[in-house]
Amino acid sequence: MASSYRVYYSFPFHLLLFLSSLLSSSADLSFNFYANSCPLAEFLVRNTVRSATSSDPTIPGKLLRLLFHDCFVQGCDASVLIQGNSTERSDPGNASLGGFSVIERAKNAIEILCPATVSCADIVALAARDAVEAAGGPVVEIPTGRRDGNISMAANVRPNIIDTDFSLGQMIDAFSSKGLSIQDLVVLSGAHTIGASHCNAFDGRFKRDTKGNFELIDASLDNTYAETLMNKCSSSEESSSLTVSNDPETSSTFDNQYYRNLETHKGLFQTDSALMEDDRTRKMVEELASDGESFFQRWTESFVKLSMVGVKVGENGDIRRSCSSVN
Structure with missing residues (x-):
């Protein structure tokens, strides 16, 4: 806190x-x-x-x-x-x-x-x-x-x-239309260090087999983390109401853990994972993951914008x- x-x-x-x-x-x-x-x-x-x-x-x-x-x-x-x-x-x-x-x-x-x-x-x-x-x-x-x-x-x-399955290019276009830069996109995505999301916001990363069980289809997601998500969101009847923390490590604390999660392939949304997979944003993610003070400084700038x-x-x-x- x-x-x-x-x-x-x-x-x-x-x-x-x-x-x-x-x-x-x-x-x-x-x-x-x-x-x-x-x-x-x-x-x-x-x-x-x-x-x-x-x-x-x-x-x-x-x-x-x-x-x-x-x-x-x-x-x-x-x-x-x-x-x-x-x-x-x-x-x-x-x-x-x-x-x-x-x-x-x-x-x-x-x-x-x-x-x-x-x-x-x-x-x-x-x-x-x-x-x-x-x-x-x-x-x-x-x-x-x-x-x-x-x-x-x-x-x-x-x-x-922005939908949670947007590509990086789509996100860049959306932010640019609001006068926000690629750096603003990466920094403001750090908002996902707190909060929670409904299972149906990221269930496109999985598919259900004939028995109704989830199977991972997104190779960019850590297998152990994916297993945790699938277990939490296993009930199809409640997938629209069940929620999962955006940050599996420090869900109630605003810090740079979000970026460290991305480095270990534990981004909840496809839009999160996309930041680590593209050369245009990967270096920024790595810098913010290693320097919490830098994240706070950049957050101040981007939030005002x-x-x-x-x-x-x-x-x-x-x-x-x-x-x-x-x-």
Whole structure:
């Protein structure tokens, strides 16, 4: 779990230039945006995340995944939170998302002190940031001032999210379309160091024989690890509800164990294994596996970039009073 002290990572010069260019084009986005209008905003989000995590250690992984699914579809605008028919949240690709109640609790607490001031989009980004810290990861300072989107369409989900059987080329294309690099892809894949996934998210790596038993068909997977997965996911009736830890070694701790798992062919998804099998990404995996501090530093850079994908600011968005519905 998180240590008793907080470790901050400073931004390298190239990232400062990147942030400067983004912030200059988005005058309404800045660090400590709510210093005057709602000074307790970030404190309330952090406390809500910590409280939820103390009673449910799966919360950090859920909050981190929620940000990915929000930002990759129409940008980081909290549109994934909107409930209703044909919304992003209703799409089967988002059926396994969680952490919504944590966002709502944080929003409700903030609304009491600062009504109509803090966006749900900022809360989602801050909650994901704080989830990493709660799991023992680095403390990342992110700019705030995002506005909420009021359009949420299920049809936008599938063309934008990454399926677990994507090739490396498909992943690179998806990240590139969001302004994210190959390094961002490898680093942000490290999010799989926490959290859990349903068996049907990776059962394409196996097939069932005539007796209904699993057989390994993906040669990139370690045989012993594959056997463990097959045993855990053996019930066909429950394969859509059974879950397995993304990281078989340190599932509740945000660290670089994910990359060491890849080196021993214990990546849960085909998309994980692909990073170790391709020359374009293998060296980065090996470097991150050998240096946890480097992973934290690079995570800080890539996470900030992710949290700013397609942000809405000023008149381009809204501040929703309820995160699950439009005003």
